[in-house]
Amino acid sequence: MKKLLLVLIFAAALPLRAAELQLVESAPAETVYGSTLTARPAAVWLEMIGSAAKTLDLEQFYIADQAGEVLEPVLEAVKAAARRGVKTRFLVDKVMMKESEKTLPALKEAGVETRVIDFKKAGGGVQHAKFFVVDGKEVFVGSQNFDWRSLKHIHELGARIKSEKAAADLSIIFEADWALAGGAEPKRMFAKKLKPAITAAKPEKALLGGAEVTYSLAYSPVNFAPKGADTEISELLKLLKAARKTIRGQVMTYALAEHGAKRWADLDSAFRLAAARGVKVELVFADWAMGGAADRDIKALSKTENIHIKISSLPQHSSGFTPFSRVEHQKYLTIDGETSYLTTSNWGPGYFLTSRGVALFIKGHAAAAALEDVFGRAWTGPYVQPVDPLKEYKPVKRF
Numbered sequence: 001m002k003k004l005l006l007v008l009i010f011a012a013a014l015p016l017r018a019a020e021l022q023l024v025e026s027a028p029a030e031t032v033y034g035s036t037l038t039a040r041p042a043a044v045w046l047e048m049i050g051s052a053a054k055t056l057d058l059e060q061f062y063i064a065d066q067a068g069e070v071l072e073p074v075l076e077a078v079k080a081a082a083r084r085g086v087k088t089r090f091l092v093d094k095v096m097m098k099e100s101e102k103t104l105p106a107l108k109e110a111g112v113e114t115r116v117i118d119f120k121k122a123g124g125g126v127q128h129a130k131f132f133v134v135d136g137k138e139v140f141v142g143s144q145n146f147d148w149r150s151l152k153h154i155h156e157l158g159a160r161i162k163s164e165k166a167a168a169d170l171s172i173i174f175e176a177d178w179a180l181a182g183g184a185e186p187k188r189m190f191a192k193k194l195k196p197a198i199t200a201a202k203p204e205k206a207l208l209g210g211a212e213v214t215y216s217l218a219y220s221p222v223n224f225a226p227k228g229a230d231t232e233i234s235e236l237l238k239l240l241k242a243a244r245k246t247i248r249g250q251v252m253t254y255a256l257a258e259h260g261a262k263r264w265a266d267l268d269s270a271f272r273l274a275a276a277r278g279v280k281v282e283l284v285f286a287d288w289a290m291g292g293a294a295d296r297d298i299k300a301l302s303k304t305e306n307i308h309i310k311i312s313s314l315p316q317h318s319s320g321f322t323p324f325s326r327v328e329h330q331k332y333l334t335i336d337g338e339t340s341y342l343t344t345s346n347w348g349p350g351y352f353l354t355s356r357g358v359a360l361f362i363k364g365h366a367a368a369a370a371l372e373d374v375f376g377r378a379w380t381g382p383y384v385q386p387v388d389p390l391k392e393y394k395p396v397k398r399f
Contacts, residue, residue, distance in 0.1 A: 213364025
């Protein structure tokens with residue numbers, strides 16, 4: 001009895017297992033990309049999904065598979081989870097059903113519960129978040145769509161978070177969106193008033209590559225977040241306001257207005273104000289952002305002192321042209337080499353104000369160093385050119 005008591009006392013004295021973060025980068029085949037400080041998504045996804053013992057909840061913009069390609073074994077792992085008794089649910093957005101409907105029947109047949117959310121009807125935008133939760137113990141969130149091209153042909157960035165708190169918080173989002181897809185009224189999405197555990201005011205400590213960092217989660221759109229949760233745009237603007245030396249990052253698209261809507265300059269103003277106080281701003285945008293109405297905003301921003309912008313054009317794969325691929329699709333920033341922001345949202349009003357998104361904010365040099373390694377390979381790499389404010393860019397062939 002005494003021995004058992006000592007064991008229990010010793011166990012109670014042990015510190016709780018620290019949360020863990022792992023940055024996960026999709027490096028397009030036949031490019032110079034692929035930081036040694038990041039993991040690759042296919043292996044991470046297979047490990048996470050393969051470990052599921054009780055529950056597996058996936059919330060994605062859409063699903064796009066191709067026979068013989070890298071997403072195929074991942075989808076097989078999802079089916080295998082359902083077949084071995086794991087409660088498996090898969091949520092996708094209605095706007096991309098022409099793509100997702102090719103895969104959903106096979107998932108249903110394997111026992112996966114599926115729903116389609118009409119986020120345009122509910123919030124005005126789309127369900128653009130990409131995350132999944134395993135056994136209430138860990139999550140994956142990032143720019144990677146559930147698309148074989150996101151694993152093989154597109155530059156992406158995400159994160160694996162081993163944390164019951166992160167899993168609980170993202171489960172709040174999933175359950176609300178799942179209910180909405182099932183017919184619940186939007187105003188009842190967060191009727192239970194569950195409060196997230198992780199916010200900027202209450203960040204969680206975690207280990208990243210053995211180094212200690214802290215992180216918090218935030219959500220878009222502004223009117224579809226749990227009570228007490230951080231909203232993505234408010235935290236992003238605070239981050240930019242706090243910058244003193246450098247702001248570096250990449251995103252696919254950037255705009256002050258979308259689809260003829262009223263111009264929204266909050267983010268643009270934040271970049272300009274940072275530059276005005278001497279912060280060096282370096283940004284890489286995808287060539288998909290050019291050749292349309294939005295490129296005027298990028299050109300205008302590039303004319304600002306201390307703001308330097310480059311446009312990236314990834315080369316086609318040796319196998320030939322692949323539709324909707326070979327593009328910079330990641331969405332992240334580093335601030336002063338110490339703070340990082342990684343998100344599922346492109347940088348335009350629709351993503352922050354009307355569409356579902358999830359963002360991860362990390363404080364600590366280890367995360368920023370890894371992301372700046374990713375950034376450096378793009379900024380000094382062979383695929384970028386400084387934006388030319390006088391050039392008439394042609395739209396890139398996407399399909």
